[in-house]
Each structure stands twice: as C-alpha cells, then as structure tokens.
Amino acid sequence: MSDPIELDSYKQQIADLYSSRSSRYDKGDWHPRIAHRLIEYAKIAQGQKILDLATGTGMVAIEAAQFVGAEGRVIGIDISMGMLKQARQKAERLGLHNIEFQLADAENIDFPANTFDYIFCSSALIWMSDLLEALRLWNRFLKPDGTLGFHAFADTAFLGGVVTQKILEKYGVSLLLSKPTGTIEKCHALLQQAGFDQIEIEAEPDGNYINLEKAKGMWSGDGSFPVPGQHPHPSLQLTPEQLAQAKVEFNAELEKLQTKQGIWDDSTIFYCFGRKAA
Numbered sequence: 001m002s003d004p005i006e007l008d009s010y011k012q013q014i015a016d017l018y019s020s021r022s023s024r025y026d027k028g029d030w031h032p033r034i035a036h037r038l039i040e041y042a043k044i045a046q047g048q049k050i051l052d053l054a055t056g057t058g059m060v061a062i063e064a065a066q067f068v069g070a071e072g073r074v075i076g077i078d079i080s081m082g083m084l085k086q087a088r089q090k091a092e093r094l095g096l097h098n099i100e101f102q103l104a105d106a107e108n109i110d111f112p113a114n115t116f117d118y119i120f121c122s123s124a125l126i127w128m129s130d131l132l133e134a135l136r137l138w139n140r141f142l143k144p145d146g147t148l149g150f151h152a153f154a155d156t157a158f159l160g161g162v163v164t165q166k167i168l169e170k171y172g173v174s175l176l177l178s179k180p181t182g183t184i185e186k187c188h189a190l191l192q193q194a195g196f197d198q199i200e201i202e203a204e205p206d207g208n209y210i211n212l213e214k215a216k217g218m219w220s221g222d223g224s225f226p227v228p229g230q231h232p233h234p235s236l237q238l239t240p241e242q243l244a245q246a247k248v249e250f251n252a253e254l255e256k257l258q259t260k261q262g263i264w265d266d267s268t269i270f271y272c273f274g275r276k277a278a
C-alpha cells in the first residue's frame with residue numbers, strides 16, 4: 001500500500017470521480033482497445049524500464065509488464081485509490097512480479113533523471129493542470145533516446161463535451177476540454193517545447209452513432225463533475241436559471257444533429273510519441 005497523498009481540490013475531485021467508476025472501468029471495450037493500440041505503436045522491448053502515468057486500472061502498465069519480461073520493470077502511478085486497487089488485483093491474478101503501482105500525482109513525482117526507456121500517459125494527459133510543465137517533468141525521467149507516448153483527442157471528439165462547449169460559449173463560458181491538444185499541430189508543438197524530437201503522431205478517426213437519449217445524458221455543463229484543466233468548473237459562474245436554459249438549448253442542438261442512424265459521437269484519437277532530445 002502507498003502512503004496517502006495530499007491533493008488539491010481539482011485533483012481530489014478527479015480521484016474521487018475515477019474511484020467511483022473504478023469497478024466498472026474495464027467493462028467497456030474502448031479504453032482497453034486504445035490502450036492496447038498505444039502499446040502496439042510503441043514497440044517496447046524486453047528488459048525495458050517503463051513508467052505508466054495515470055495508469056488507472058493498469059491497462060498499459062500490465063501489457064507492458066508482460067512484454068518487458070522478468071528483466072524489465074514497470075511502475076504505474078495514479079491519484080485514484082479505487083483505480084489502483086483494480087490494477088493491483090489484476091497484476092496479482094496474472095502473477096506479475098515485475099510491476100508495482102504507486103499512489104502519486106503525475107505532476108508531482110520525483111524519479112532520478114534518465115531512469116525510464118518509455119513513459120506512457122494513456123487517456124489522461126488532458127487531466128494535468130499544466131500540460132507543458134508535466135511533459136517537461138516527464139522528459140527529465142526518460143533515458144537519453146527514451147520515448148514518451150500518450151493519447152490526445154481531437155477537438156471534434158466527444159459529442160457531449162463539444163455541444164456543451166458550443167452552448168456555454170453563448171453564455172460567456174469557455175470550456176477547454178480537448179482544445180489544448182485538439183490538433184496534430186498542437187500536440188507536435190507541445191512535445192517540441194517540452195524537449196522532445198523525432199515526434200510521430202498517428203491520427204485514428206474513431207467514433208460511433210448513439211441515440212438521442214444517450215446523447216442528452218452527456219450534458220457536462222452543470223459543474224457536478226470536474227472538467228479537464230479548469231477548476232472550479234467555469235459554468236459555476238452561471239445562475240441556476242441560466243444553466244437550466246443552457247441545458248434546454250443543449251438538447252435542442254442535439255435534436256438538430258440527429259440522423260436516421262443516430263447522432264455521430266466522434267472520438268478521433270492522436271497517438272503521440274516523442275523521443276527525449278539529446
């Protein structure tokens with residue numbers, strides 16, 4: 001067991017959110033699929049030392065541990081005790097001895113410089129409070145020639161967020177969501193500024209049609225859940241009446257998007273890799 005850690009209220013909300021989802025997290029097929037794809041692109045090798053930041057239930061960490069073998073070593077860290085509990089149980093069931101999970105904030109960790117061959121951050125970079133500083137910190141822990149691999153999502157991704165964003169703009173509320181890493185160019189620039197070279201970014205269009213009722217459940221404007229990179233939730237500056245009206249407009253906007261197949265819920269992903277510049 002790791003010692004408890006002190007989190008600010010933004011990170012405590014994220015940790016609580018994921019702990020509450022932790023027992024169901026592995027049930028969908030999307031997260032396992034994209035975590036596996038990140039590892040596939042990475043081409044890690046036996047004997048390597050790997051750090052998986054915001055490891056969650058350990059999808060990337062566990063697959064990496066199976067690859068690197070007994071000579072390799074994997075550390076997975078996360079701020080959510082619930083997610084880590086799932087990760088530890090899975091690793092134990094698989095009898096993996098080359099992996100450890102630690103309760104820690106990915107923006108407040110301290111490893112010796114030049115420690116890891118690979119650092120991953122799967123489906124989680126956007127939650128960091130300061131993306132550029134986080135990438136710079138992680139760069140330091142990579143060995144020379146080591147590689148960082150992470151997912152970013154297109155600024156068209158996640159219907160509920162994109163439509164919430166559009167409606168709240170009219171009320172003077174700007175939600176960042178995937179905007180900071182929402183294009184290949186933005187991801188490239190972030191990696192470059194953080195000291196990475198040999199940058200490779202693979203865009204994979206993804207998504208599916210969902211029905212109107214499900215889409216209406218995706219309103220993320222009421223501030224009850226944390227939003228990436230912004231705390232407190234910017235819509236908390238609106239009155240309850242404004243929020244209720246915004247929700248009505250959100251539903252109306254979704255109705256306009258409806259087609260015979262349903263409403264397209266885009267989840268275009270960027271698989272981003274950068275080598276620690278010499």
Ligand SMILES: C[S@@+](CC[C@H](N)C(=O)[O-])C[C@H]1O[C@@H](n2cnc3c(N)ncnc32)[C@H](O)[C@@H]1O
Pocket residue numbers: 011014015018031035053054055056057058059060077078079080083104105106107121122123124127128
């Ligand atoms: C969408 S889940 C991704 C989990 C896993 N990497 C995967 O691919 O399935 C996001 C995870 O990021 C973690 N997280 C968010 N901010 C973090 C931080 N500052 N440090 C460590 N973990 C963090 C959450 O607790 C959650 O487990």
